[in-house]
Amino acid sequence: MTYTDADAARHYEQALGSLLHFREEVAAEAGAVLQASPRSVMGNVLRTYLGLLGTEEKDAAEAATAFGAHRRDVPPAGLTPRERMHVEAASCWLGGDMHRAGRILAELVVAYPKDALALAVGHQIDFLTGNATLLRDRIGGALSAWDVDDPHYGLLQGMYAFGLEEAGHYTLAERVGLEAVERNARDVWGIHAVVHAYEMQGRHEDGIRYLDARTDDWSTGNYLNVHNWWHYALYLLATGRTDSVLAVYDDAVHHEGSAGAAMELLDAASLLWRLYLTGTDTGDRWPALADAWAQRHDGAYYAFNDVHAVMAYVGADRISDAERLVRDREAWLRGAGTGRPALSNVAMTAEIGLPVCRALVAYGQRRYADAVDLLVPVRHRLHGFGGSHAQRDAVQRTLVEAALHAGRHDLARTLLSERLNLRPQCPYGRDARARLQSA
Template identity: 60%
Template sequence: MTDDQHGLAMSGAGGAAARHYDQAIDELLHFRVEVDAEAAAALSEAPDFPMGQVLTAYLGLLTTEVEDARTARQRFAAWRARAGGPGGLLPRERAHVEAVQALLDGDFLTCGRLLGAITEQYPRDALALAAGHQVDFFTGDARSLRDRIGGALNAWHEDDRHYGHVLGMYAFGLEESGHYDRSEDVGLRAVELNARDVWGIHAVVHTYEMQGRFGDGIRYLDARLGDWSTGTFFNVHTWWHYALYALESGDTGRALAVYDAALAGGHGSMELLDAAALLWRLLLEGSEQHGRWQALADAWPAKIAVPFYAFNDMHAVMSYVGAGRVAEAEKLIASREAYLTEPHPDITNHAMTARVGLPVCRSLVAFGRGDFDAVVDLLYPIRHRINEFGGSHAQRDAVQKTLLEAALRGGRRDLARVLISERINVRPCSPFNWLKQGALAEALGDRAAAATARRRADQLARQT
């Protein structure tokens, strides 16, 4: 019997395997690629080490890559067959096996619930917290993003090696739940404790995004460039946030420079969706970027060949529509329609696709065709439950902006007024929101109001 670095007992691991496992957890919390090598090293030392097998299975699923998930299922099934029944496992290990098996079976919600039960009994289980936090992100559960971590926080102390990382997760949950002042304080403290806590940096960046503090966001990222831009597989996503700040301040050239330097040429689903999300925002503003779209669309087919995660499907459709390859978008949509005819009651993605994924994908195709009434009819009824297919508020804002732009272009002026009013009153310091106010005023023939709104947008952009 061996204890991990947080004082939790593990069976089946000698000292060397336990050390590799502990290091793998550290790499995971830092979002570093070395996590895979350390997890593999732990299993090389002790092939049937239960927590090593559990960790490797989680790693194969949290990438949202179909092939990684398939490999993880095969490896975990082979280990369970070798290990026999769960009788020899410790209670925490049995609970993890049940949780990760639910995830392997596509049941994100059950996995999240089971991980929550582990955290209640073992609040210092860093793997249960990190995996549960990502499951909450993939399912768009803001309250659980906050409370899963908040409920365990009192079991951690400032001298714990990973206390700052727990704070970083908590800061993100606070931000997604709308507690922006508290999120900023907690996130800044997390990064103060560990300058290379990229998830903590990410939480602060999200907070500034939600508050419309785009200049603060750029300055914060510039000041910490060395902490987040190298040595982590999360750097591309952070560059995406940097590009969003540049777009909001009106600096399209800077955003495209970031795209070409950091986002273009990505291979993983997370990188591809960041690239699509940035180009789609440009497309909504009339900047088509045809060449960039073509290269991006070429990268998607292998990633979405089978249904796995509806959030990824949306970004693939964005790429096809942006590249003018609507037939490929329609083919993907048809495949998901066929998927929904099959009974998959316990697969979370099945419900995600039905309730949010397909309507959003259809709306993107309609937008590409200029059928703005169809976009509104598809998106308006689901606009308050877009979170159900995962992502963050910042990521899902691409869908809300699509709805707003369709309302403006389609002459749905009353709806556009409502949507713009909502946005301005939440983020009055957003240049984008005031530009849309100006566009609506222009459409209504009120040139004075349009000029006033555009001046306000320009003033805000200059303040950044």
């Protein structure tokens, strides 16, 4: 590790362990690397990745400034080949090209399959770009190079389990995920993979029991706890316990003490939106959530976040704010789309983000036929702007509800047939089919 002394290397290993466990200590340990060795190449790369993984525009800008200074100070000639690839990947992502950054990290792990940082960051890029095949194969392609006794092996299994689930291998995903968590009880990403496998099979009671049995392992002290509480709330919603859903929302998903991070706010919006689609009274939660999004003053950085901000504005009946966001992104595209075509968010916004945002606005204005017309062309391409199947299902449900409201009965029948043949026991699908039959 170039320009990295033994003390810095020790902190780097501790930071890496915290990153793989989603522990909050990762930031302090990454800082300790640079305190011990300010010019450490991998220390600076790690700090840069941490500034990017949260999809926070402000954090990314700060990371870009710091990394730019590092690159001016440390010439590439003295770096190892692996370090140069990390530097190139980090630079590409800072420049807005997530897809190229992911490709570079994929090339890196062909030569260095035990680079846990490259695997973990590449895995998250695959998630943020919605690439289910790479979520599975990036980890699967490296896993055989690992010794099963390696302390990080189980954490790689947890990543692999999530990739298997997103690629549709639910039974195998459950098995690998359970084995990963047996190796590391506080592997919250592995727990999260098992939870996704249950969600996609409609095994909501199994999911509740699994999370209840491991509450102490996943519910506090990590960056994924809000998201896993969101999954818990989805299970409660599916089993008809709306009061409990709102209690989880207030206690864990969004409240006065929430940090206001995009990853947490989008979970809050996604959960309330599902209740909005069912006509459930959620009290004053929408206005508070819309305020939280507005206070961020986000620019055009990640279309997936934009969609959830629009959900919050529409849910709070702040249509003008939603329309203003849409106009802002349209104006950004007119500039960025021609000037910086390599930006991953250009295609994400143009092809998926804006059509979905416009559809949400149309739904909020009860222009259901317009919502249908906007969503049908993109419904099989929603993965292109990131997230998981479970997250994107909020948009898929919006299409179902819009089709029902618009009287598009043939389309609604087709959509519900798709859902129920995959998850015949899913209460939402059965309820929507009953409403269609009544109509």
